[in-house]
Amino acid sequence: MKLPISWLKDFIDLDGLSVEDVARKLTLAGMEVDEIHYVGLAMPDYSKGEKHEFKTTGISWQPDKLVVAEIREVMPHPNADRLTLCDLYDGTEQHTVLTGAPNIFHLKGIGKLEKPLKVAWAREGTTLYDGHAEGLVLTTLKRTKIRGVESYSMVCSEKELGISEEHDGIILLADDAPTGMSLVDYMGDAVLDISILPNMARNANVIGLARELSAMTGRPLKKPTIQYATSGESIEGKISIEITNPEMNPRFVLGLIRNVEIKPSPYQIQRRLRLAGVRPINNIVDATNYAMIELGEPLHAFDYDVLTQRAGGKNVKIITRTAADGEKLTTLDGNTRTLTASNVLVCDEKGSLSLAGVMGGAESEVAPTSVNILLEGAAWNFINIRRTAKQHNLPSEASFRFSRGVHPALAEMGVRRGLQLMAEWSGGAVAPGLVDNYPLPPKDVxxxxxxxxxxxxxxxxxxxxxxxxxxxxxxxxxxxxxxxxxxxxxxxxxxxxxxxxxxxxxxxxxxxxxxxxRIPETRISDPLPPQIGNPVHEWEEHLRDLLVSLGIQEVVTYRMTSPEREGRLVRFDEYTRIANPITPERTILRRSLVASVLEIAEKNARAESLSLFEIGPVFEPRKGELPNEPRKLAIVMTGRRLASAWDVKDSPAMDFFDLKGRIELMLAGLRFTDVSYAPTALSAVEGPSYLHPGKAAEVKVNGQVVGVFGELHPLVKEKYEVGDKPVLVADFDLDALRTAGPAYGIVPVPEFPPVFEDIAVIVDESVPAARVEALIKQTGGRSVSAVSLFDVYRDEKIGAGKKSLAYNLTYQSDKTMTDAEAAAIRNKIVKRLAQEVDAKLRS
Amino acid sequence: MQDKLNAIEKAALESLESVKDQAALDAWRVAHVGRSSPLMQVFSELGKLSKEERPVVGQAANKVKVALEAALAERTEAVKAAALAKSLEEEQLDVTLPGRTVNVGRLHPSTQQLRRVLDILADMGFQVYTSPEVESDEINFQMLNFPPHHPAREMQDSFYVEAGDRGDNPILMRTHTSPGQIRAMREFVAMNPSDPPAIRIALPGMCFRYEQVTTRSEMQFNQVEGLVVGKGITFADLKGTIADFARRMFGQDVRTRFRASYFPFTEPSAEVDVECFVCGGKGCQVCKNSGWLEIMGCGMVHPVVLQNGGYDPKVYSGFAWGMGPERQLLLRYKINDIRYFWGNDMRFLSQF
Incomplete structure (x- = not known):
């Protein structure tokens, strides 16, 4: 809602309050001012570092340079047919002013004017907008010669003063504008652009805002007195109103004004309407808009003679009803609209006249030739109007208000104010009486x-x-x-x-x-509620910290994707689908978190080394119900182990074991001790088929599968632009991982020194390293406190199909262990390995 | 004999002067105080001397030996010092070369900001409560006092989920974290239906709005909401709690301002502005010269919402407020493109 300050002043005294004071008070009370647009009034001075709280635009009029003046005669220019010279009086002196304004051209050469023209006149040195420039360009008036005639001042158009884009002619002020008065004092203004909250529809008008300011400042609200003379035949009994659905149309009021002269509204009215964002049309239409902006009640004017004609000379009967499906109406914007049964129409006995509360019809609209005007003020169901305006894409000042709710009491007040303004501006005579059908007054709350x-x-x-x-x-x-x-x-x-x-x-x-x-700030005195915490959230945060400490970067991605995007990695039969996707790229909710993180790896493919993780939900559809939202962890790693630097050249590419190492450390950080890894079985659908069959593992904690990881299958990798290095991915089910029990207690730090020894054994390729390690641990029992594989070796001497595994063993006892004791344990281990996996000690 | 000893000493000391390194020192030692050196020769031949001469020569030879050993020690120190000085001079690094890096992991900036918010709230007694990202219209809107077709719904355009005909209760992506209020209240009521416990929770999570993704708007964003319900909770408590929070979040001297506003699920409602923490309220680009930054929405929990949650609004009251971690980051780090957050470009992420 655009509120000109001058209009506000009609209803409340603002002396002593600056424009910013008013804007601040409204803003704090919930009527947020988005922008102050100055149209004449003094703007805050930026150059002096003055603090200003609002976005500010517009122009100030220099009080000593822009004044109300009068043109007494319009004379021809000696050397230019299209220019005129005006004999202008500024209240003290006479000036000759050059203009090409077409709207006074017809007065050229007719001699001294009977009634001087009041104009906005700018002296030499005035800064204003260049009327001929594209957009708003400031310029300063300088003394010059135009076609041999000296020019130093100017009569202004609206564009030059920043009132509107209008530059077709000069402003012609009201006859009573006081000559010599500073223009800013006469009509300097500022417009507040105010956001109206859904519960403040009552304030989408000048009086509503004045009322709020009155409450905030304690200054009285100057309510308008709506009075006008009536004459001629009363309309009561002449016109009838039938409301078929009071829920949709709780009230309908009509008034009549006869013998209007359709012409432009007084200049000040046009100016206010323009500042409020409404285009002036003529005095009748302007009166409906003016009353609407002032009071908040949208009005509609009909050409009464058209209605009488349609009624065949009989009494006019207005009927409001819902439209028939497929019914058509040509609205006054010239469009023929196909209606549905939820739309409400204002009709007469012959047919539809207008789309209720949204837009008038073309046939009965006010024309330049209209003489008698029937004025409608009504109340409508706000939800219905909102839907209709949306359905026909017809946002308007009227539908804006009606779709937020206008009190039916305003229907009568609006019609009376409209008739009053029409009478003032058109010379018409208001007919006595109103026709008022009010079947459903709102409850007095x-x-x-x-x-x-x-x-x-x-x-x-x-x-x-x-x-x-x-x-x-x-x-x-x-x-x-x-x-x-x-x-x-x-x-x-x-x-x-x-x-x-x-x-x-x-x-x-x-x-x-x-x-x-003025309300104080206090601390809650209510006792602290039971503290139950959120273990799931806390555990996930701990996991995030662990992953970060392992050098993995967290990412957060979109929940929405498409089956095609995700399908590069894995496809599912069912998805949670978005009914109104905003782009074909995002039509479903993701089912694979790994696919989301892979896309990020792809976007960052130019990075030499990438380690990424995300923790978040995937969405498993359930028919007609909310989807399940299981929590997942996805890790993606690719590129070099170390980024290149002046002393790091050709660092090797990360492989399966880089990822596995991180996973081991992560699980250790979660204090799991019973962790095992096994080659994973491939499944065609909904399984980890996107992994390399020989470089994929499932992870079990306490015997339960909690996740899978491995190298991306070469055929899958082809579908991603991620460079030539292997891509490692991991997918963990966090609900399974979280509910696995961590180890209790710690392993005490030994008091006696350990004995270290290396052994290397040769086994068949088919024997997994984990099996060898398990046998060593099993056989060594408590005496072997650590086993670490430090070398895997193959060559001809060992033999084809064989490998050598070298382990570093740590012997530990609850006393100082001798070499002989250590040797005994070693022999036991070697013997066991020979028995179980046919291992040979490598000398 | 004395002359011979003098000559030995002189020759040895002269030769020592040209000794510059450890190898030469060792060679000198062998040559001049070693077993077969001329000096040792003198000692070994002492037996051939007369009884009278023996002690005199012995003493004299010993004196030379002491002198030579002292000279050797001194020379050794000097050679070491010279060697150290030389090595120190040679081992000059180019200290402007970059240091060796390690692979660093970081939390996503949104997670970092969520944690800042939740940590402060935890100190104030607010516990984390999470709820689903996909919700029913009933919980996301209707229970929060947004009736179907209410104009307030225009403030929150939604993504709907295909779920067959569910009438007025379709399934949608939650538009805010507030549906968690209803879920939390119902859970708390279930703990003790006859006398429901007080509530003080923080509701973090991802929310969704039907909006084109541009530099200034996102279809997905985090929100954190605070909810307090109890038997004596006032609007003054709301102001005090939020002012406390804002001071912890934005600085001890930061002032807050409450502007009347409208949310269907709170009444009275307010927008909270904090004094611009970039310019301190003087006016700058970030606060668009207003000196204030709009940072959250808040209000007293609407009686209908309390009722829907199972709390009697005649006995209980409460307040709630919501804020956006990403918006806070935009302001805090002068980020001019909101798409950076879910873009996850390492060149963005590595700055946090």
Missing amino acids: VVDITPKEVKRLLGIDLSAKEIAELLGHLEFECSIHGETVTVKTPPHRLDIGEGVVGVADVLEEVARSYGYD
């Missing part, structure tokens, strides 16, 4: 509120009297009975509910009226 309730919910001490006063500023009718304030909702708002909701609604008004800034 009454809420009881007590100081105790205010204290309980707001934390401030207010007496019943103080509460009543605060609400009174916002026109609530309050009566006090003992400790209870009975609050009646004023007839312009629909946002106050009943019961406990009503109490909250009214309390908000108490708080706003009192001022949020």
Whole structure:
């Protein structure tokens, strides 16, 4: 909503408040000012470092340079047919001013004007917008000669003053504009661009905002007096209204004005409308818009003679009803619209006239030739209007208001204000009476509120009297009975509910009226609730720390993907599908976290070394229900083990064991001791078939599978642009991992020195290293505290199909172990290995 | 004999002067105080001398030996010192060469910011509560006082999920973390239905809005919400708690400002501005010269929401507030493109 300050001043005295003061007060009370657009009034001075709180645009008019002046005669230019010379008087002196304005061209050479033209005149040295430039370009008036005539000043168009884009002619002010007055004093303005919250529809108008300011400042609201003379035949009984569905149309009011002269509205009215964002059309249409912006009630004007004609000269009957599916209506923007049964129409007995609350119809609209005007003010169901405006893509000032709720009481007030303005601006005569069909008045909402309730919910001490006063500023009718304030909702708002909701609604008004800034800051005195924590969250955070400490970077990716994107890695039969995807790239919720992280590796493919992880949900669809959201961990590693540097050349590519090492450390960090790895079986669907069959493992903790990892299958890897190095991926089920029991207790640090010894054994290729290690540990028992494989070796001497495994053993005892004791254990181990896996000791 | 000894000493000392390294020192030792050196020759021939001469020559020879050994020790020290000086001079590094790096893992900046927020809230007694990212319309909207077709829904355009005809209760991607309020309240009520316990929780998580992804808007973002429910919770408590939080989050001197606002699930509602922590309220680009940064929305829990959660609004009251970790990061690090967060470019991530 665009609010010109000058209009606001019609209803509240703003003396002593700057434009920014007004904007700040409105903003703090919930009517956020997004921008202040200055159109004449003095702007805050940026150059002096003055603090200004709002986005500011526009122009200030120099008070000593821009004044109201009068043109007394329009004379031809001696050397240019399209230019004129104006004899202009600025209140003290006479000037000759050059102009090419077409809207005074017709006065050229007719001699002294009977009635001088009041204009906005800029002296030499004035800074204003260049009327001929594209967009807004500031320029300063300089003395020059145009076709031999000296020029140093200018009569201004709206564009030059920053009022609008209009540059087709100069501004012609009202006849009573005081010559010599500084223009900024006469019509300097600033426009506040205000966001209207959904619950503040009542303030999408000038009076609503003035009322709020009145509550905040304690200054009185100057309510408009709506009075006009009537003449001619009353319309009561001449026109009838039939409402077929009061739920959709709770009220419909009509008034009539006869013998209007359609012409432009007075200049100040046009200027205000333009500043408020509405294009002036003519005095009748302008009156409907002006009343709407002022009061909040959208009005619609019909050409009464068209309606009478359609009625065949009989009494006009207005009918409101829902449209038939497929019914057509040509709206006044010239478009023929196909309607549905949820749309509401204003009709007469012959057919539809307008799309209720949204847009008028073409046939009955006000034309330059219209003489008698029927004015409609109505109340509509806000949800229905909202849907209709959306359905036909017709956002308008009217539908903006109606779709947020306009109180039916305003229908009558709006019609009366509209008729008053039409009478003032068009010379027409208002017919006595209104036709008013009001089948469904809103409930009078009454809420009881007590100081105790205010204290309980707001934390401030207010007496019943103080509460009543605060609400009174916002026109609530309050009566006090003992400790209870009975609050009646004023007839312009629909946002106050009943019961406990009503109490909250009214309390908000108490708080706003009192001022949020005056409410103290206190600490919660309520006792601390039971502390139950969130073990799942805490465990995941610990896991994140572990992974980070292992040099793996966390990423966070989109939950939405497409079967094609994810399908490069794995395909599923069912997905959770987005019904209204915003792009074909994101149509489903992901089922594979590894696929998401792989995409990030792909995006970062130019990096020499990548280690990435993500922890988050995947989405398993369930028919007609919320999907399951199991938590997963995905790791992706690829590239060199170390990034190249001045002393690091050709670091080897990471392989299966780089990833496995991280996984081992991660599981150790989670304090799992019973961990085992085994080649993983491939499954065609919903399994780890994307892994290299020989370089894939499943991980078991306490005998339960918790995840799989390995090198990406060469055929899968081809589908990703990730360079030539192997890509290692891991996929863990966090619910399984989290619920696996960690080890209890620690291994004590030994008191006696250990004995170290290396042994190398030759075994068949088919014997897994893990089997050898397990046998060593088993045989050595408590005496062997650590076994670490330090070499795997193959060559001809050992023999084809054989490998040598070299282990470093740590012997440990609860006393100092002798070499002989160590040798005994070693012999036992060697013997066992020979028996079980046909191992030969390598000399 | 004395002359011979003098000559031996003189020759040895002269020769020592040209000794520059350890090898020469060793050679000198052999040559001049070694077993077959001229000096040792003198000692070995002492037996051939007369009784009278023997001690005189012996003493004189011994004196030479002591002198030569002292000279050797001195020379040895000098050679060592020279060698050290030389090596120190030679071992000059180019200290401007880059250091050796290690593979570093980092938390995603959103996780880092979520932790900052949750850590502060934990200190204030707020426990983490998480809830699903896919929700029903009922929990995401209706229970939070957004009736079907209410204009307030326009504030939160949604992604819907295909789930067959569920009438007025479709399934959607949650638009905020607030549905967790309903789930949490119901869980707490179930603990003790006759006298539901007080609540103080933080609700972090990913939320989704039907929005084109641009430099300034995202379809997916994190939110953290605080929820307090109890028997004596006031709007003044809300202000105090948020002011405390803001001071911990943005600095002890930071002031907060509460502007009236509207959310269907709170009433009274407010937007919270903190004094711009970039310029200290003087006005800068980040705060668009206003001196204030809009940082969260808050309000007293709406009675309908309390009721839907199972708490009697006549007895209980509460407040809630929500904020966006990514928005906080945008402001804190002057990030001008919100797409960086889920873009996960290492050149962005490695800066945190």
